[in-house]
Amino acid sequence: MVSLKLRDLRKSFGGFEVVKGVSFEVSEGEFVVFVGPSGCGKSTLLRMIAGLEEITAGELLLDGARVNDVAPDRRGLAMVFQSYALYPHMTVEQNMGFALRLAGVGKSERRRKVEQAARILQIENLLNRKPANLSGGQRQRVAIGRAIVRNPKVFLFDEPLSNLDAALRVQMRMELAALHRELKGTMIYVTHDQVEAMTMADRIVVLREGLVEQIGSPLSLYNEPVNLFVAGFIGSPKMNFLPAGLLSRDGGRVELSLSPDVRLTIDDVAETGSAQALTLGVRPDMIHVADHGPLRGQVLLVERLGNETLIHVDAGIGSEPVTVSHQGQYAVSAGEAVGLSIDTRRIHLFSPSGRRVARGLQPTQV
Amino acid sequence: MRKSLAVRIANFVIGWSAAIVFFFPIFWMALTAFKTEPAAIATPPKLLFSPTMINMRAVLDSADYLHFFQNSLIISCAATLLAIILGTPAAYAMAFFPGGRTKDVLVWMLSTKMMPAVGVLVPIYLIFRDAGLLDTHVGLIAIYTLMNLPIVVWLIYTFFKDIPKDLIEAARMDGARPLSQFFFLLLPLTAPGFASTGLLSVIFIWNEAFWSINLTVTNATPLTAFIASFSSPQGLFWAKLSAASLLAIAPIMLLGWLTQKQLVRGLTFGAVK
Numbered sequence: 001m002v003s004l005k006l007r008d009l010r011k012s013f014g015g016f017e018v019v020k021g022v023s024f025e026v027s028e029g030e031f032v033v034f035v036g037p038s039g040c041g042k043s044t045l046l047r048m049i050a051g052l053e054e055i056t057a058g059e060l061l062l063d064g065a066r067v068n069d070v071a072p073d074r075r076g077l078a079m080v081f082q083s084y085a086l087y088p089h090m091t092v093e094q095n096m097g098f099a100l101r102l103a104g105v106g107k108s109e110r111r112r113k114v115e116q117a118a119r120i121l122q123i124e125n126l127l128n129r130k131p132a133n134l135s136g137g138q139r140q141r142v143a144i145g146r147a148i149v150r151n152p153k154v155f156l157f158d159e160p161l162s163n164l165d166a167a168l169r170v171q172m173r174m175e176l177a178a179l180h181r182e183l184k185g186t187m188i189y190v191t192h193d194q195v196e197a198m199t200m201a202d203r204i205v206v207l208r209e210g211l212v213e214q215i216g217s218p219l220s221l222y223n224e225p226v227n228l229f230v231a232g233f234i235g236s237p238k239m240n241f242l243p244a245g246l247l248s249r250d251g252g253r254v255e256l257s258l259s260p261d262v263r264l265t266i267d268d269v270a271e272t273g274s275a276q277a278l279t280l281g282v283r284p285d286m287i288h289v290a291d292h293g294p295l296r297g298q299v300l301l302v303e304r305l306g307n308e309t310l311i312h313v314d315a316g317i318g319s320e321p322v323t324v325s326h327q328g329q330y331a332v333s334a335g336e337a338v339g340l341s342i343d344t345r346r347i348h349l350f351s352p353s354g355r356r357v358a359r360g361l362q363p364t365q366v
Numbered sequence: 367m368r369k370s371l372a373v374r375i376a377n378f379v380i381g382w383s384a385a386i387v388f389f390f391p392i393f394w395m396a397l398t399a400f401k402t403e404p405a406a407i408a409t410p411p412k413l414l415f416s417p418t419m420i421n422m423r424a425v426l427d428s429a430d431y432l433h434f435f436q437n438s439l440i441i442s443c444a445a446t447l448l449a450i451i452l453g454t455p456a457a458y459a460m461a462f463f464p465g466g467r468t469k470d471v472l473v474w475m476l477s478t479k480m481m482p483a484v485g486v487l488v489p490i491y492l493i494f495r496d497a498g499l500l501d502t503h504v505g506l507i508a509i510y511t512l513m514n515l516p517i518v519v520w521l522i523y524t525f526f527k528d529i530p531k532d533l534i535e536a537a538r539m540d541g542a543r544p545l546s547q548f549f550f551l552l553l554p555l556t557a558p559g560f561a562s563t564g565l566l567s568v569i570f571i572w573n574e575a576f577w578s579i580n581l582t583v584t585n586a587t588p589l590t591a592f593i594a595s596f597s598s599p600q601g602l603f604w605a606k607l608s609a610a611s612l613l614a615i616a617p618i619m620l621l622g623w624l625t626q627k628q629l630v631r632g633l634t635f636g637a638v639k
């Protein structure tokens with residue numbers, strides 16, 4: 001059963017189109033995350049679903065019914081704002097019960113529902129406090145509690161964790177995921193943090209400049225990005241992009257040159273068009289430091305994260321340094337000359353238009 | 367932030383000088399109110415004298431002070447209430463759903479205050495005469511409501527602007543229509559703002575003389591017109607005039623004194639918290 005359906009949704013602000021025709025469906029109980037760079041229209045799209053922003057064109061269907069012109073509260077959705085937007089003059093209990101109060105729900109029933117939500121979020125002891133006397137994390141919980149109390153058809157979150165410090169963010173991320181499992185609610189979550197997207201989503205919608213670039217599960221986006229943009233956006237550290245010249249093609253097998261003396265052969269390439277200049281995409285963990293490696297370069301910077309070592313190497317290919325991710329701790333220092341080898345089974349190849357035309361093997365799951 | 371000594375001395379001198387210059391006429395009027403008529407016009411002016419209540423009694427006896435006081439009270443409160451009721455929806459729309467021209471509309475509204483009232487006296491007088499509004503409470507309430515509407519909208523707009531838009535949106539998601547938003551959210555959050563707006567409006571109306579003198583005779587006359595009647599053709603009675611003025615401004619002075627904080631906030635459009 002489909003719970004939410006977007007059909008060619010568009011939004012213009014004063015003649016300037018910021019959402020340019022977005023279509024997809026969200027099934028009941030799904031956790032969908034919108035990601036994309038700042039200004040790509042994530043919030044606008046979410047607010048259109050919420051009813052806070054008018055829909056310029058297209059259709060929004062909720063359980064099969066068109067809700068374009070239905071007032072926000074009549075859509076039965078609840079939103080958690082980045083700023084939390086708690087009512088400062090009300091106690092936590094009043095904040096969480098406000099919607100019920102407006103809906104004419106009796107006092108005892110209201111109290112019961114608020115307490116139930118408070119128990120889920122472990123904020124029962126805060127019910128009589130005002131928002132000003134809460135920490136950031138507690139406010140966040142209250143804001144989520146306010147949404148839970150309404151038992152909405154869909155939960156909408158707009159970057160709810162971005163005002164929290166790193167440690168709290170990780171914790172809340174897990175709690176939100178747990179909450180989703182517990183409530184089995186449909187959730188739409190906006191973030192520009194791809195780690196949040198990867199860790200929480202059932203499905204990710206990658207947006208750029210008001211358009212959907214790709215929709216899929218976190219791993220399918222990671223393994224099979226449809227274009228350069230998605231490949232660069234999903235995954236951290238970022239995928240390396242190396243300019244690669246097409247030397248020859250024989251059926252699905254192509255030979256590429258990265259530099260005059262570095263050549264690679266790749267199988268199963270679909271359609272490269274007539275272009276000679278392609279882009280090779282390699283994730284940092286698919287490049288290894290190896291003395292005998294075909295690529296050579298000088299180490300520019302070493303980032304030691306403890307469990308992982310990031311080595312940035314100027315290999316003389318392309319304008320950007322090549323990033324290598326090495327498991328564990330690796331003894332290398334800036335200025336050293338190193339050799340690099342590429343695991344050619346795990347690469348992506350992009351045509352000049354940015355479309356992916358080939359990829360290597362899928363990582364095997366263990 | 368600590369200011370240097372020189373700056374603080376300068377602030378002190380300038381502040382007190384201004385305060386004395388502004389306050390002196392009121393101080394002098396208060397003194398004169400308790401002098402006899404001859405003492406009031408004596409030259410050189412006397413600072414030491416034996417105070418008398420003659421003028422106060424004369425004013426309270428001769429004229430029906432309470433009648434005028436009541437008129438001032440009714441008119442200023444009613445017009446203020448009306449201006450707030452009319453102005454709040456406008457301020458709400460402009461603060462939370464601004465359009466491309468909202469700023470222009472606000473400036474235009476305020477610009478109407480720049481026009482001298484005498485410019486529209488004749489048409490207003492004729493309208494009032496034909497509509498039977500001369501010397502009526504309703505007439506004055508209408509004119510004062512319109513007179514204060516721009517300021518009231520501006521003030522409430524600035525107070526609303528301080529409220530994060532997210533709060534209104536959260537309330538909309540929670541099912542609050544504009545009226546609920548107002549009573550559950552905006553009013554509690556901007557109550558001091560509404561108080562200062564109301565106070566300021568009442569004071570402006572209380573002190574207004576032009577329209578009250580020109581549009582009333584006796585029935586709806588407020589205190590300002592009542593004072594003016596003391597500079598009569600029979601002569602200028604300084605002491606009585608001062609006593610009447612003192613009685614007229616006393617209530618509003620007291621109100622202003624008690625609510626200084628809110629007033630300053632209102633007068634600075636919310637810049638001082």
Ligand SMILES: Nc1ncnc2c1ncn2[C@@H]1O[C@H](COP(=O)(O)OP(=O)(O)OP(=O)(O)O)[C@@H](O)[C@H]1O
Nearest residue numbers: 013018036037038039040041042043044045191192
């Ligand atoms: N009310 C508005 N009037 C005019 N333009 C707007 C309005 N709201 C958003 N925009 C524009 O629409 C575009 C998308 O904005 P939106 O807030 O949806 O981006 P976003 O993806 O949420 O970005 P961020 O990650 O920074 O929150 C931006 O270019 C923004 O300037």
Ligand SMILES: [Mg+2]
Nearest residue numbers: 042043044159
């Ligand atoms: Mg946003």
